[in-house]
Amino acid sequence: xxxxxxxxxxxxxxxxxxxxxxxxxxxxxxxxxxxxxxxxxxxxxxxxxxxxxxxxxxxxxxxxxxxxxxxxxxxxxxxxxxxxxxxxxxxxxxxxxxxxxxxxxxxxxxxxxxxxxxxxxxxxxxxxxxxxxxxxxxx
Numbered sequence: 001x002x003x004x005x006x007x008x009x010x011x012x013x014x015x016x017x018x019x020x021x022x023x024x025x026x027x028x029x030x031x032x033x034x035x036x037x038x039x040x041x042x043x044x045x046x047x048x049x050x051x052x053x054x055x056x057x058x059x060x061x062x063x064x065x066x067x068x069x070x071x072x073x074x075x076x077x078x079x080x081x082x083x084x085x086x087x088x089x090x091x092x093x094x095x096x097x098x099x100x101x102x103x104x105x106x107x108x109x110x111x112x113x114x115x116x117x118x119x120x121x122x123x124x125x126x127x128x129x130x131x132x133x134x135x136x137x138x139x
Contacts, residue, residue, distance in 0.1 A: 026080070026104060026112050027134040034123045038067040042123075045070050045079040049093045052079070056086035065120040073133020076122045080104065080137070083119045084111075105138055 043055050043066050059066050060083070068079040081099030084107070085092045107115070124130045 026107060026115070026137040027131075030116075030119070031076075031122045031124060031127055031131045031134065033127055034069065034125055035067075038121070038123065040064050040120060041066045043068050043079065045072075045075040045082075045096075049096050052082060052096060053086075053092040056082055056092055060086045060118055065118045067121045067123050068119060069123045071124050071126040071130065073126075073130045076124070076130050076134060077136070079122070080115070080119065080134070084115055087111075087114055087118065101136055105136075 041055075041059065041064070043052065043059075045052055045068055047055075055066075068076060068083075070076050070079065077099050078096045081095040081104060082092045084090075084104065085095035122130060122134075
C-alpha cells in the first residue's frame with residue numbers, strides 16, 4: 001500500500017517551562033541560631049531607630065543582604081516591618097514602632113521574595129521564642 005507523505009503530522013506543543021516554586025511565607029525558615037560568621041552584615045535592632053533606619057536605607061540599595069540579630073520577638077517583627085518599609089520607600093521609623101500586621105501578612109509572593117533577598121535570617125539565642133512571636137506573620 002503506498003504511503004501518502006503529503007500530509008505531515010501537526011506539531012505538538014510542549015511546555016518546557018520550569019514549574020513555579022511554592023510561595024514562601026514571610027517568616028518561613030527565617031529564624032535560626034546565632035552563627036559565628038553569617039557572611040553578611042549584621043543588624044542589631046536594639047540600636048536606636050535612627051541608626052536602624054540608616055542601616056536599612058543603605059542595605060536595601062546594596063548588593064548583599066543582612067542578618068537581623070535579636071532575642072526579642074517584638075524587635076524581630078519590627079525589623080521585618082522596617083525592612084519592608086525600606087524596600088518600598090515607606091516610613092521606616094513608623095514601621096519600627098508600629099508594624100502593620102495586616103499589610104505584612106498581605107504581601108504577595110514577589111514582595112516576600114524581595115524581602116527575603118535582603119533579610120536573609122533572624123539570628124537569635126531564643127529560636128523558639130522568636131519563631132513563636134513571628135507566627136503572627138503566618139510562619
